[in-house]
Amino acid sequence: MANPTIKDVAKMANVSIATVSLVIHDHKRISRVTKQKVLEAIERLNYYPSRSARGLVSQKTGNIGFILTNDHFLRTEPFYTNIFIGTEFEARENELYVLLTTVDSNFKDSDPLPRFILERNVDGIIIAGKVPSILTEKLCDFNLPLIFVDFQPVKRNCPVVVVDNNLGGKMATNHLIEYGHKNIGFVGGDIDHPSISERYKGYTAAMEQAKLTLNKNFIDFVEDYPARTNGFQAASRLFKNNKDITAVFACNDAMALGIIDYLKDNGKRVPEDVSVIGFDDVVSENSNGPSLSTIRVPKMEMGVEAMKLMSSFLKEGINHNKKVLVPVELIIRNSTQKI
Amino acid sequence: MANPTIKDVAKMANVSIATVSLVIHDHKRISRVTKQKVLEAIERLNYYPSRSARGLVSQKTGNIGFILTNDHFLRTEPFYTNIFIGTEFEARENELYVLLTTVDSNFKDSDPLPRFILERNVDGIIIAGKVPSILTEKLCDFNLPLIFVDFQPVKRNCPVVVVDNNLGGKMATNHLIEYGHKNIGFVGGDIDHPSISERYKGYTAAMEQAKLTLNKNFIDFVEDYPARTNGFQAASRLFKNNKDITAVFACNDAMALGIIDYLKDNGKRVPEDVSVIGFDDVVSENSNGPSLSTIRVPKMEMGVEAMKLMSSFLKEGINHNKKVLVPVELIIRNSTQKI
DNA sequence: CATAATTAGTTAAACGTTTAACTAAGGACA
DNA sequence: TGTCCTTAGTTAAACGTTTAACTAATTATG
Secondary structure (H helix, E strand, O other), X not given: OOOOOHXXXXXXXXXXXXXXXXXXXXXXXXXXXXXXXXXXXXXXXXXXXXXXXXXXXHOOOOEEEEEEEHHHHHOOOOHHHHHHHHHHHHHHHOOOEEEEEEEOOOOOOOXXXXXXXXXXXXOEEEEEOOOOHHHHHXXXXXXXXXXXXXXXXXXXXXXXXXXXXXXXXXXXXXXXXXXXXXXXXXXXXXXXXXXHHHHHHHHHHHHHXXXXXXXXXXXXXXXXXXXXXHHHHHHHHHHHHOOXXXXXXXXXXXXXXXXXXXXXXXXXXXXXXXXXXXXXOOOXXXXXXXXXXXXXXXXXXXXXXXXXXXXXXXXXXXXXXXXXXXXXXXXXXXXXXXX | OOOOOHHHHHHHHOOOHHHHHHHHOOOOOOOHHHHXXXXXXXXXXXXXXXXXXXXXXXXXXXXXXXXXXXXXXXXXXXXXXXXXXXXXXXXXXXXXXXXXEEEOOOOOOOOOOOHHHHOOOOOEEEEEOOOXXXXXXXXXXXXXXXXXXXXXXXXXXXXXXXXXXXXXXXXXXXHHHHOOXXXXXXXXOOOOOHHHHHHHHHHHHHHHHOOOOOOHHHEEEOOOOOOHHHHHHHHHHHHHHOOOOOEEEEOOHHHHHHHHHXXXXXXXXXXXXXXXXXXXXXXXXXXXXXXXXXXXXXXXXXXXXXXXXXXXXXXXXXXXXXXXXXXXXXXXXOXXXXX
């Protein structure tokens, strides 16, 4: 049969459609023999309930929306892609599907919300990375479960999966300090971004703890997206006036690569003359040549954790406003060395 | 109102729900004034039709399934991820969503099909990369539109988006030939894979055209997945007995990197002693150090093209069994040089 | 002027489930 | 023996749309 429905099963098993439905949901009011009879019919007809019909009456779609900004989506760095893959992975374990969409990086009040929300086509929403707070506000009105990953909104108190950026910043800086560096630069992106400010705080904390002077000239923040070319620019500013910097901690790998580009262009060797460490570990997999020391962020795991929070909330209904802090790891490769 | 339905709109506009539906579908039987009245009510109530209800009656879900194998999914190479991203991108242009799932690389007849098919939760399926033919057979039974990307099934005649692998293989080989190389090795993966065999054919064609002898000892196929470590292994076999190879064309970038790993470990310099060229261009974005010459494959565009085929089929219903051949591009970087 | 055709809308069935409320048949109990 | 529980199932409404078939009013046609 083309597409058997619950009616076909009921007919074949000689019961009402309600009975079939109850069997599917393993309801206790059904006797052993009837259950068996129905299950056989289901098997023989190769019947599966229609998602649309189910969704209509139960108001559950089995879909989770995944939102990130254009910027994060289009940058080819696989950072958010890997988080997404993680959610996909865990979704499958829980019989869910993920609908991905993007919103403009400067979402306005008048902009339409993602279609899957308006059409009530998701049971919950995972938001990855920094999004405009106006968006967060609007999403909250839909009372759909909302989970943030790699970004903690300031106002709202939602379950969140974040990297221990502060610790990571400390680890990166301490690694350079342990290698004997004293004049350690920092290159950051938008300081308003929680992740970046936390990494910066880790840097300053480590420096202070080691009783190293925090030289303002050794610190550079770019306003733009923290991309490779901006790392290059930042390095040019940094090294023009500070010939004595021997190590730089970049707030992410892309900027670290830009810094290395600059140093090479200007006759400095990495790591012989200058050590450089990044953050995120997005370079490793398919790279060639001297590799980048960095702080690894478990991107897939973050997605997995976010989806776990979502799924347990949907099943158990407890909104344990949890904050999952995923661990970071120092990865020492060939862009840092002892002084 | 929490979730306005078509009834609420009808009541507010003083018409029947049918009229509201007709307005939504821009049916011509509705007068200008009524249409205006209804649109206002829709606007004021902030009404959007429910996807589930719509799906139930129209038998259209607005979702497209995207299937690839575990292997392709779990390998961290961003090849298929980028194709997926491309489908996502184009999906949004066409008011569609993409449901991603994987199947086992050796899918058996008894394995269950992806849930979104059984639950009738997709309007079409895009299959990325090589999948077991038994899966293709089973999928065909559902008469859902089926589009293949980066893989052309042998038996079935479906619309397909593929790379011009043959041309790419020629381009890579010709590049080495133009650089003066004569003893050019080839490292391939599973020769049964259409993409790989095409690349190999391109290699042999270019060699023959240049009247270079095809030395069987210069050619190595690995049986396993064409990954970095396997490239290393292949190189070790190749160079053990053939000291005079000056250039290698690897069937993909991952193997090329493995070959470079081997050469470095054995005191050979790339490109000074041996030139190496890959295929796919998956290394570029975030790499460091001497970069890999390769044949670029427009991964995102492939996804876009596949979704375009799907969307136009769903709209116009013409199954123009098209074969879209996406162009490749020679990217000369620092892993190849003139002899 | 009667009839046909057109226009603009309504009615009602259908899509395939879930589930609250009901029922019928036994058995337990006073 | 009549009443009350249980047990195991059924009935029917509901979910929110789409759309074929219908209707009523207006306009065109012979």
